[in-house]
Ligand SMILES: [Zn+2]
């Protein structure tokens with residue numbers, strides 16, 4: 001038991017020492033191994049509560065690592081990869097909130113409260129507005145714990161979303177028919193981002209403008225630096241957007257083509273992002289970058305982001 | 310969408326007998342379902358697919374009711390286990406199954422639904438959406454009303470709950486028009502109370 005206490009202490013220290021974490025390095029992998037060992041022992045001894053606690057601590061680490069990876073990916077302009085990591089963090093946080101709580105000691109030592117605030121802020125800065133939505137008729141769902149088919153009146157006893165022997169119970173779809181594919185603005189699975197196909201190469205390419213995400217992340221020194229985001233709409237003259245092509249997305253953010261949306265109007269309402277950097281140096285208010293990161297496209301001014309300290 | 314459009318109310322003929330008498334309900338199941346005062350009813354289909362369908366959320370919600378409902382609530386699902394098929398869409402809306410409920414237990418059911426919404430969404434409740442049709446049958450007056458809710462998860466009780474409570478307290482409400490009048494008055498009273506504060 002004393003041995004276990006010592007291991008737990010080492011894990012807690014690892015989860016707190018988040019600013020110099022390198023996901024998946026030797027130290028980090030050693031913590032994963034410790035967690036696995038403790039969980040296996042608990043399961044063997046039938047200690048469900050302890051096994052569940054180990055699941056939670058592992059989820060904390062995964063969420064922290066996912067957020068760090070997302071931040072590093074955004075810095076390297078791997079925006080779609082970062083998007084997937086952020087969505088993953090969001091899912092883990094929802095489970096942790098139910099089983100563990102986000103602020104275990106009142107000081108946000110594991111920084112989960114920070115991640116819960118900032119991951120959605122990054123997501124809001126992303127240019128993805130429409131997502132694929134696949135409609136399925138699901139005929140068979142199985143319990144991920146015991147493999148038995150989920151049945152309404154004759155249940156295996158496991159409840160989806162609960163933790164058994166240190167594993168999260170989920171429904172596994174075994175048999176389903178695809179009925180339709182359409183677009184939605186608020187997807188449950190956020191990975192379904194549509195990309196355009198290059199007519200010459202035949203390959204799909206990333207045509208999105210990530211200027212506002214890039215702007216925010218460029219001005220943050222670490223994933224755990226504080227920042228705020230306020231989004232509101234500002235009225236703008238449509239003539240300000242004469243650089244936007246007829247077939248480009250409308251600056252109002254509807255996701256429709258400019259010519260089919262606001263092109264013929266006098267004014268349009270444009271999303272405006274006010275980003276606050278409370279830890280910033282007042283003498284060095286970050287300059288607004290004036291170019292967008294779009295390959296093979298004209299450089300659009302980043303005119304809808306403001307910064308404050 | 311304005312606040313008033315979050316919930317639509319209409320009269321309906323779809324009674325307990327109507328659902329229990331569907332051709333996909335066997336004689337054996339029919340006997341079981343006739344005991345229920347909370348009945349999950351299917352969508353009639355989706356796009357070209359014709360056949361009873363339930364939202365993917367159904368089994369989790371059903372299990373929650375079984376675990377948390379008090380003695381008075383008898384919940385069941387209007388389908389054989391082996392015929393159960395779910396509709397799964399990629400949108401972030403908590404889609405609860407449509408429910409037909411007897412007025413007597415409707416206030417209890419609304420409390421359970423609110424409890425479930427909180428259990429499922431946690432702090433996401435502040436920006437998540439809920440969609441559901443709840444049909445309330447008043448055996449005293451024969452009035453049967455369908456409420457169709459699509460809106461913020463946090464406002465489910467304010468809108469659907471207040472209709473259920475109006476019905477429960479008002480045994481003089483016999484038509485949809487009377488309910489709409491009462492709901493209108495109730496809203497005006499609440500608004501003026503808010504202004505006074
Ligand atoms: Zn099971």
Ligand SMILES: [Zn+2]
Pocket residue numbers: 250251252253254261262263268
């Ligand atoms: Zn527009």
